[in-house]
Amino acid sequence: xxxxxxxxxxxxxxxxxxxxxxxxxxxxxxxxxxxxxxxxxxxxxxxxxxxxxxxxxxxxxxxxxxxxxxxxxxxxxxxxxxxxxxxxxxxxxxxxxxxxxxxxxxxxxxxxxxxxxxxxxxxxxxxxxxxxxxxxxxxxxxxxxxxxxxxxxxxxxxxxxxxxxxxxxxxxxxxxxxxxxxxxxxxxxxxxxxxxx
Numbered sequence: 720x721x722x723x724x725x726x727x728x729x730x731x732x733x734x735x736x737x738x739x740x741x742x743x744x745x746x747x748x749x750x751x752x753x754x755x756x757x758x759x760x761x762x763x764x765x766x767x768x769x770x771x772x773x774x775x776x777x778x779x780x781x782x783x784x785x786x787x788x789x790x791x792x793x794x795x796x797x798x799x800x801x802x803x804x805x806x807x808x809x810x811x812x813x814x815x816x817x818x819x820x821x822x823x824x825x826x827x828x829x830x831x832x833x834x835x836x837x838x839x840x841x842x843x844x845x846x847x848x849x850x851x852x853x854x855x856x857x858x859x860x861x862x863x864x865x866x867x868x869x870x871x872x873x874x875x876x877x878x879x880x881x882x883x884x885x886x887x888x889x890x891x892x893x894x895x896x897x898x899x900x901x902x903x904x905x906x907x908x909x910x911x912x913x914x915x916x
Contacts, residue, residue, distance in 0.1 A: 753867040753884040754875055755855065760885050761847050765898040770843045774836070781832045788825045792818055854892045858884065 761767045795818040799811060806814070859867050867884060868875065 751862070751864045751882070753859070753864045753882050754870045754878040755867055755883075755885045755888055756871050757848070757851065757869045758871050760888050760892070761844055761851060763885075763889050764847065764851075764896070765893045766896055767847055769898050770847070774839055774843065777839070778832065778836050781828075785825065785829055785832065788821060788828065792821045792825065795821070850896055851888070851892055854895055855884075855888055858888060858891055 762771065795814050799806070799814050799818070803811070855867055858864070864884075870878065
């Protein structure tokens with residue numbers, strides 16, 4: 720009976736150690752590391768491309784106004800340079816003050832436009848980024864990644880091509896967050912030629 724107990728205990732020890740060994744080797748299976756460029760991923764999603772285009776359209780009028788103001792300043796400076804000998808001191812002073820005022824206005828307007836653009840851009844990046852992180856987490860869990868690093872935030876001196884996941888993340892993001900296409904412009908109503916009576 721003692722021999723049977725010893726053999727049974729030894730058998731249980733072998734089975735237990737085998738199970739423990741399998742558990743230890745199963746854990747390292749999820750040891751892949753991936754690299755992503757999150758900024759490129761956000762900018763290259765369908766949603767990212769659309770909102771960046773929309774943002775550029777939104778700020779185009781302000782950019783045009785800044786360019787117009789810059790041209791006015793340049794025209795005043797050219798006039799001062801070309802007509803310096805023929806303009807009165809009073810007229811030169813007036814043109815110089817006008818150029819200075821327009822220069823101040825240009826500077827303030829450019830700073831305001833840049834601040835507004837940066838605020839809108841950051842808001843968009845954060846909104847897409849929150850959804851992007853969810854996609855990255857799902858992708859990592861599904862594909863056995865223990866870690867995915869943003870190579871724009873942490874210096875990565877070498878990364879094998881097979882651990883670069885940016886393109887895969889963009890595809891999954893686009894699939895999970897489809898962008899509604901812009902509705903086509905309505906066709907103009909057909910005009911029927913009128914015949915004289």
